[in-house]
Amino acid sequence: MLANRPPNSYDVAQAAGVSQSAVSRAFSPGRSIAKATKEKVLKAAAELGYQPNAIARSMSSARTKAVQKSGLVGVVVTQLENQFFAKIVHTLSLSLQEQGWQILLFSVESEVDVDPALFELTQYQVDGVIVLSALMSQKVAQHCRNLSTPVVVFNRYIKDLDISAVRVDNYAGGRMAADVIVDAKHQYIAHIAGIQEEQTGVDRELGFCERLRERGATLYQREVGDYTFDSGYEATQRLLNMQPRPDAIFCASDLMALGAMHAARTLFGLSIPTDLTIIGFDDVPAAAWPGHQLTTISQPIEEMGQAAVKTLVSEMENPETPASQQVFAGKMVLRSSSLSDLYAQI
Amino acid sequence: MLANRPPNSYDVAQAAGVSQSAVSRAFSPGRSIAKATKEKVLKAAAELGYQPNAIARSMSSARTKAVQKSGLVGVVVTQLENQFFAKIVHTLSLSLQEQGWQILLFSVESEVDVDPALFELTQYQVDGVIVLSALMSQKVAQHCRNLSTPVVVFNRYIKDLDISAVRVDNYAGGRMAADVIVDAKHQYIAHIAGIQEEQTGVDRELGFCERLRERGATLYQREVGDYTFDSGYEATQRLLNMQPRPDAIFCASDLMALGAMHAARTLFGLSIPTDLTIIGFDDVPAAAWPGHQLTTISQPIEEMGQAAVKTLVSEMENPETPASQQVFAGKMVLRSSSLSDLYAQI
DNA sequence: TTGAAAGCGCTACCAT
DNA sequence: ATGGTAGCGCTTTCAA
Numbered sequence: 001m002l003a004n005r006p007p008n009s010y011d012v013a014q015a016a017g018v019s020q021s022a023v024s025r026a027f028s029p030g031r032s033i034a035k036a037t038k039e040k041v042l043k044a045a046a047e048l049g050y051q052p053n054a055i056a057r058s059m060s061s062a063r064t065k066a067v068q069k070s071g072l073v074g075v076v077v078t079q080l081e082n083q084f085f086a087k088i089v090h091t092l093s094l095s096l097q098e099q100g101w102q103i104l105l106f107s108v109e110s111e112v113d114v115d116p117a118l119f120e121l122t123q124y125q126v127d128g129v130i131v132l133s134a135l136m137s138q139k140v141a142q143h144c145r146n147l148s149t150p151v152v153v154f155n156r157y158i159k160d161l162d163i164s165a166v167r168v169d170n171y172a173g174g175r176m177a178a179d180v181i182v183d184a185k186h187q188y189i190a191h192i193a194g195i196q197e198e199q200t201g202v203d204r205e206l207g208f209c210e211r212l213r214e215r216g217a218t219l220y221q222r223e224v225g226d227y228t229f230d231s232g233y234e235a236t237q238r239l240l241n242m243q244p245r246p247d248a249i250f251c252a253s254d255l256m257a258l259g260a261m262h263a264a265r266t267l268f269g270l271s272i273p274t275d276l277t278i279i280g281f282d283d284v285p286a287a288a289w290p291g292h293q294l295t296t297i298s299q300p301i302e303e304m305g306q307a308a309v310k311t312l313v314s315e316m317e318n319p320e321t322p323a324s325q326q327v328f329a330g331k332m333v334l335r336s337s338s339l340s341d342l343y344a345q346i
Numbered sequence: 347m348l349a350n351r352p353p354n355s356y357d358v359a360q361a362a363g364v365s366q367s368a369v370s371r372a373f374s375p376g377r378s379i380a381k382a383t384k385e386k387v388l389k390a391a392a393e394l395g396y397q398p399n400a401i402a403r404s405m406s407s408a409r410t411k412a413v414q415k416s417g418l419v420g421v422v423v424t425q426l427e428n429q430f431f432a433k434i435v436h437t438l439s440l441s442l443q444e445q446g447w448q449i450l451l452f453s454v455e456s457e458v459d460v461d462p463a464l465f466e467l468t469q470y471q472v473d474g475v476i477v478l479s480a481l482m483s484q485k486v487a488q489h490c491r492n493l494s495t496p497v498v499v500f501n502r503y504i505k506d507l508d509i510s511a512v513r514v515d516n517y518a519g520g521r522m523a524a525d526v527i528v529d530a531k532h533q534y535i536a537h538i539a540g541i542q543e544e545q546t547g548v549d550r551e552l553g554f555c556e557r558l559r560e561r562g563a564t565l566y567q568r569e570v571g572d573y574t575f576d577s578g579y580e581a582t583q584r585l586l587n588m589q590p591r592p593d594a595i596f597c598a599s600d601l602m603a604l605g606a607m608h609a610a611r612t613l614f615g616l617s618i619p620t621d622l623t624i625i626g627f628d629d630v631p632a633a634a635w636p637g638h639q640l641t642t643i644s645q646p647i648e649e650m651g652q653a654a655v656k657t658l659v660s661e662m663e664n665p666e667t668p669a670s671q672q673v674f675a676g677k678m679v680l681r682s683s684s685l686s687d688l689y690a691q692i
Numbered sequence: 693t694t695g696a697a698a699g700c701g702c703t704a705c706c707a708t
Numbered sequence: 709a710t711g712g713t714a715g716c717g718c719t720t721t722c723a724a
Contacts, residue, residue, distance in 0.1 A: 034694085
């Protein structure tokens with residue numbers, strides 16, 4: 001009688017009348033084993049419902065193999081509820097699974113939870129880590145370096161240059177927004193910034209303001225939000241109560257831009273873009289909805305996700321790979337939330 | 347000289363001048379160890395940058411301990427980009443982490459990828475699995491039962507009654523929608539159904555139609571969508587081209603309802619709810635946006651997420667726990683996308 | 693091509 | 709309270 005436990009390689013070996021080593025070989029692609037033996041093993045395994053134990057497997061291969069020690073990649077995300085990040089995680093997931101890695105997910109409430117998450121991940125011997133929009137402390141960066149666990153940060157800046165980063169060109173995106181607004185000859189130009197502690201939003205604002213200045217325009221007013229719909233909605237109320245009223249707002253995220261749009265329409269009865277031009281950043285699905293038609297800077301998420309995986313994989317495969325910083329160009333998507341000059345309309 | 351590998355418990359033991367067993371005990375809460383010894387060990391560990399290897403740990407405890415064999419829980423999700431599911435995953439994540447479990451995430455493209463995902467998960471010796479909105483085949487269900495891996499399906503029906511399920515009462519939700527529409531005395535009542543192969547949407551429609559009949563109303567027309575914004579948008583075009591035009595639409599998801607709303611406004615110039623009442627299902631964040639104000643049935647996501655975790659944990663802790671079916675009541679959230687009768691206005 | 697045996701890092705038992 | 713030791717399931721030498 002079989003014990004009440006899942007079958008292991010010895011059970012299969014016995015059933016197939018071969019050694020345990022043979023079973024191991026049968027399940028390891030590219031190892032030397034006779035075809036007949038392999039078939040015998042696979043047949044017995046199927047009958048017993050045997051599956052190799054990935055945990056045990058990773059324990060024994062940890063010693064020799066450089067890659068796929070555990071086959072696990074840690075993914076840390078702070079705002080999974082934001083469609084933008086959900087989409088990235090999905091992209092990463094597909095891409096990693098394709099290459100045989102599993103995702104150990106950490107969805108944390110706030111930036112302060114990132115550090116502990118990383119420590120837990122390393123206990124699980126993850127072969128690599130991808131951090132989405134999170135502040136990694138120097139301490140953790142050092143910790144990962146000690147463990148020689150490659151890390152890639154997504155849409156983030158890491159002061160420590162030894163860590164690879166994949167991100168969109170936020171500065172250039174800000175400049176594009178400025179051009180669209182100046183082209184449309186707006187007078188009272190406002191900005192709703194993102195979280196001040198994060199470089200992402202700071203760069204968007206920097207590019208925006210610098211380009212305004214270059215084109216001879218000036219920023220009329222700025223407000224600060226936290227990338228959420230509600231913060232955009234509220235900031236816009238403050239802006240639109242000003243005299244004179246702003247006639248263009250560049251928001252550091254689409255969600256804030258949508259908040260701005262809803263506030264302008266429902267609270268102030270404004271028409272967009274006739275009374276007010278609104279520009280966002282990210283190009284989330286809702287930006288393209290017919291009633292929104294938000295002009296925004298689109299990020300090549302899939303491309304960036306694949307680049308992140310590719311970078312991580314090559315660092316996992318070859319620990320000597322130097323860290324790299326990859327910057328992707330965003331694309332200005334002109335929709336009808338912004339007035340366009342003649343040139344843009346053509 | 348230390349080898350170029352992370353320190354293990356023997357390294358720490360040597361550094362602390364104790365046995366390896368002592369190191370193990372120092373890192374296992376509640377085991378018998380002298381305070382002084384523990385401190386010595388922790389100090390040495392900190393100096394060496396030692397962390398227990400969770401993989402190895404799970405290998406040795408697999409033998410004896412019933413719970414936390416691997417400390418891993420598999421989560422399979424088909425539509426992570428849908429905010430509704432992203433929110434569930436986030437809730438599950440927090441709740442599982444709190445209890446010391448890690449999430450092995452499988453974000454798959456479609457239902458057909460669920461089966462292979464489950465097989466991969468079991469190789470990682472997950473202690474349990476939560477399946478979100480996915481069809482589990484009988485084969486996989488049987489596979490998990492053989493492995494005695496508990497499974498909880500979220501917002502799904504499983505024909506196999508041995509598998510626990512947590513879901514909202516879709517049938518009752520459909521009835522609520524019918525009541526709101528009949529109360530407002532609508533004449534031409536339409537429905538945009540969800541994917542026909544899934545019980546979720548079928549039940550919503552069933553409850554809706556049955557309640558209409560009970561109230562002496564009839565369904566004027568129905569269309570079928572796939573829960574996405576676009577499918578709602580398109581189905582609504584077909585509906586609103588009818589003569590006479592429907593004056594109320596109940597949609598099987600908020601995304602489809604928002605698609606309906608945008609189509610009605612931008613393509614037909616209709617006012618909501620004056621010309622058309624729209625009701626959704628789920629209560630996603632965008633439903634509450636000022637320009638949408640979508641009447642919908644809200645699902646108690648956090649409660650349901652916690653229930654799913656609680657159910658899974660108790661089945662992991664005690665394999666004898668019988669499977670349970672938990673049905674949560676949805677809540678009608680009246681906003682201004684629906685005409686309300688006097689009673690509802692009070 | 694195959695089988696025997698060592699060992700991955702840890703926990704849990706058994707003595708002491 | 710502590711240390712020694714068996715063994716979790718597998719991969720990988722090493723011999724045959």
